[in-house]
Amino acid sequence: MRVNWNYIKLTLLSITIIGLYGFAEHRSKKKRVADISINFLGDNNLYLTEASVNKLLIQNYGTVKNRAKEELVLNTIEDIILSNAMVKNAQVYLTVNGELISKIVQRKPIGRVEGVSKFYLDDLGKRMPLSKDHSARVPIITGKITGKSLEDAYTILNYINEDDFLRKNVIGIHVEEEGKYQLKFRLENFVVNLGGVENLNEKFKNFMAFYAKAAKDNSLEKYAIVSLEFNNQVVCTKI
CATH class of the missing domain: 3.10.20.310 (membrane protein fhac)
Structure with missing residues (x-):
């Protein structure tokens, strides 16, 4: 009877490899x-x-x-x-x-709600608790806080954070009522009546054009309210 030594060698090699693998795995688990x-x-x-x-x-x-x-x-x-x-x-x-x-x-906070409950609004639009280790420098959200107004505030904040000027200068969003929002700026005395969240690109484009002209004319301090609520125009109320 002829013995197939190649088959025997392959079988022994396989058993050895399996044994070594099992031993190594056993030692790894015991580490x-x-x-x-x-x-x-x-x-x-x-x-x-x-x-x-x-x-x-x-x-x-x-x-x-x-x-x-x-x-x-x-x-x-x-x-x-x-x-x-x-x-x-x-x-x-x-x-x-x-x-x-x-x-x-x-998580990353993009706004801070100051109301009966105090919490952050994160970059996914979800509530995030305040931290005992750090206070984020983000716009403050005040006023009549509801689920819908938080959704709108999240939309406004996302737009603000995409613009370098707005991100550095807008420090607050005040909810007058659902669908009616007011922005507060870091260095200016006036407030911006934004209205709702529709047509934000057009509203802020008009605002930036007004701001550039008023800054050039040194007349920014003359205004108390800048309204963007009306279609395709900026309406200002002087002090």
């Missing part, structure tokens, strides 16, 4: 977490600290460092980090060296 690294991505990293993330994990998951890797459930750790109201996105993974890496994107 412990050597260190924890918390990385905040982007440039909006003011509302949550590394210490607060560590505290959150300890309170809801227990100590992670020196814990056996096989005991970790990375999805659960991600969910715990995401449960913090300041977190927009989180990714957690383990390196081959046993380091637990957490990459976190914090």
Whole structure:
């Protein structure tokens, strides 16, 4: 009977590889977490600290460092980090060296509501709690706050943030009533009656033309109200 040595060699090699892989996997699972690294991505990293993330994990998951890797459930750790109201996105993974890496994107406030309830409006139009670690320099939203007025304020803020001049100078949005909004500027005494959120591009184009001319004439301080509510025109009320 002729023996197929190639087949036997291939079988032994396969068994050896499987054994080594299983041994390596077993050793990997028995390894412990050597260190924890918390990385905040982007440039909006003011509302949550590394210490607060560590505290959150300890309170809801227990100590992670020196814990056996096989005991970790990375999805659960991600969910715990995401449960913090300041977190927009989180990714957690383990390196081959046993380091637990957490990459976190914090939420970005674009407006601050000052009413019966005080909170931020974030860049997705959602409510975001105030932070004990940092106060954002964003326009203040006041007046008759409702769900619809917040949606409109979000639309206005998005437009403002796309324009360098408006982003630097608009410091407040006052809700007179739903569909009727007033803007406050950093350096000017007048207020801008915007009306509703329709035709924002046309309204602000007209405003910028008025502002440029009034600034050239040194007459900005003469106005108390600048209204953009009327179709394709700027109506001013002097002091």
